Amino acid sequence: MLQILACDKVSKTYPNGLEALKEVSFEVKKGEIHAIVGENGAGKSTLMNILFGMIKPSSGEIRFKNSLFSPKHPSEAIGLGIGMVHQHFKLVQSITVAENVVLGMENRFQNKMRKIDRAEMNRSVASLIEKLKMSISPDDKIENLPISKKQQVEILKVLYRDTDFIILDEPTAVLAPNEVEDFLEFVMEIQKMGKTVVFISHRLGEVFAIADRITILRRGTLVGTYEKKEVDRESIANMMIGTDTDLTEHPEDFLKEEVLLSVEGLVDISGVLRDLSFKLHAGEILGFAGVGGNGQEELFEVLAGNLKLSSGEMELRDSSLVQLDTLGRRRAGIAYITDDRMKKGLAPDRSIIENSMAGHHKFGSFGKALIDKSKARSFARSIITDYDVRTGKNLNTAVKALSGGNMQKLLVGREIAYNPAILVASQPTAGVDVAARKLIHDSFRKLSETGSGVILISGDLEEIMDLANRIIVLYRGRAVAEMSYPDYDTTEIGYYMTGIRG
Ligand SMILES: Nc1ncnc2c1ncn2[C@@H]1O[C@H](COP(=O)(O)OP(=O)(O)O)[C@@H](O)[C@H]1O
Ligand SMILES: [Mg+2]
Known part of the structure; x- marks a missing residue:
């Protein structure tokens, strides 16, 4: 598989002096499901926010689709085909599924009278819903949907923009155990559509169910990237948590x-x-x-x-x-x-x-x-x-x-x-x-x-x-x-x- 993204020694120090990423280098191959794992505070969201143009790295170089890449704003990342579903959703609660999905692109559906053709907008969103086999309706109001459906709307919004590189930041954290399996199958469907997926989770069962490769971060540094076949859950857990804790200081x-x-x-x-x-x-x-x-x-x-x-x-x-x-x-x-x-x-x-x-x-x-x-x-x-x-x-x-x-x-x-x-x-x-x-x-x-x-x-x-x-x-x-x-x-x-x- 060809490489689609490569990070070279990416570091991020926040204004308060905290070093969230230290010279992290890794690459993502086109069409893979690439899991990023690490404890809380390992730097996963920081790295993803950099890729999505939400924050700027302090140093390091990123190449995306073979070109140097330093997005200053999410719109730049979106323009290149990157989409991100955040840990905390960003939907407008008072409007419908379709309105959220087309937000910012409404003028596609303007008729001659410069009015939004709602029927056409709903049809367009419905066809993607059908393709993805989701069970939501374009007319549903966001505030009436359960969390798992809100998440589907976030994904819909990302895929509607012809995204081919999709970042999912801890998507299963908000799901009930019985919803997780359907979600993982859905992620594999997205992969079958030819898309590249970066999937963040600390639940190794999920990671091993769907990922092709796994990158481990620990306290802002890269531990490594592995093919799923080369590792098992125990070894990944050890690399995430570390086994070097010294108990001699105990009070x-x-x-x-x-x-x-x-x-x-x-x-x-x-x-x-x-x-x-x-x-x-x-x-x-x-x-x-x-x-x-x-x-x-x-x-x-x-x-x-x-x-x-x-x-x-x-x-x-x-x-x-x-x-x-x-x-x-x-x-x-x-x-x-x-x-x-x-x-x-x-x-x-x-x-x-x-x-x-x-x-x-x-x-x-x-x-x-x-x-x-x-x-x-x-x-x-x-x-x-x-x-x-x-x-x-x-x-x-x-x-x-x-x-x-x-x-x-x-x-x-x-x-x-x-x-x-x-x-x-x-x-x-x-x-x-x-x-x-x-x-x-x-x-x-x-x-x-x-x-x-x-x-x-x-x-x-x-x-x-x-x-x-x-x-x-x-x-x-x-x-x-x-x-x-x-x-x-x-x-x-x-x-x-x-x-x-x-
Ligand atoms: N805006 C910020 N300002 C200062 N420190 C931050 C900021 N965002 C995150 N951090 C710190 O950076 C580290 C990495 O955070 P984060 O990337 O969210 O980790 P993860 O997603 O792996 O849990 C943490 O120690 C966190 O407290
Ligand atoms: Mg995070």
Whole structure:
């Protein structure tokens, strides 16, 4: 097969200094299904966004159809026959399937009166729907369709534009298990139409079902590209996750008998968590491992009181949390580090002082009616000192002026300042530098030393192995494996994370 795309030493460093891709070279052959696999944060979406003209590489060269290629905008990529279905769909909800599909190309269907000939537009879209054997109608409104059908519309939109190189960024993450098989068959149909497909997934069962070749990324570097025949699922899982984790740094055990939190049979109303049960002990750091999209976000939101349960029970020291809102849970002794410091954890436009005391003021820490400004300032100072937040002199500066690592340290410091019985932390070191990561890890250890429990939800397996006393692996909303320190086996965990075992 001829090569259609070749990347040569493509690197990307984001403005915040994070190196998402380091000299990645790989090629895609015309007509193949090429899978890209890697843990969360490996750089898969970054690489695809570069190919689709959404972001620019920092260095490196790309050739597409034998010409140098550096699209400045998706329209340029689309013009050359590249289409992409994103992890988060980009459809207009209030209009129909056909209207979404032809969006931007409506003038093809203008009649002499310069009016859109809707019948003609619908016929044109219907013929492609029929060719692809999809069960949707051009007249359906997007907002009335289930997710799997919305995804079909995204694909329809891509194929309608005479695309011959199709990027699917984690398409199966949003599908229910019973929908996946049909989807994979559909991808093979697209290949039979002569198209080239780049397929991103961390579920190795899916990858092995349809891919011709597999490229593995790990922490922004290329591990390799393999013919499916040359490798097996175990070896790919090892290359994705790595087996070089050093357990000698593991902290002392502060684990006690006492159960702080008892969670039984959780099912959330979105149906992602399916019968999840666990106990958190005093002094314990309990890690939830898994690739993203397997219930991690839902677990956090359920614990925070933002996502309702359809069944299950959660008790903090024998008293139920289920009826409490987030503030009530904070009062009961739970603190939260969200995975989205910019949108949920901090108020970026507010000052360092305001962000330090946010939440705490509701507990009357700075006076009852009026805020005692000097108390608030010294409270902020203590967090900044203890957590080495590099702020500059003026604490009235907006938080958004800080680097990502410093913002995160501020958030972590603020939450630990509650002296919580339980800290629930989601992706606490995503996108932060090495020094901030170490400081945050040390602060979790110190907290557990005082007898508090920590729930650590993280896509970074190394982080979990370094910190946790016990690891639960989440896969499709269930706890599929549980291991206690020191009996951690990266290879085994990798098998559970990627669905080889379960
Ligand atoms: N716009 C951005 N600014 C800064 N860092 C980013 C941005 N987008 C992604 N990253 C970081 O780049 C790394 C790779 O992310 P991504 O390409 O989304 O990985 P994947 O798709 O494999 O999960 C991650 O550490 C992520 O946090
Ligand atoms: Mg991604």
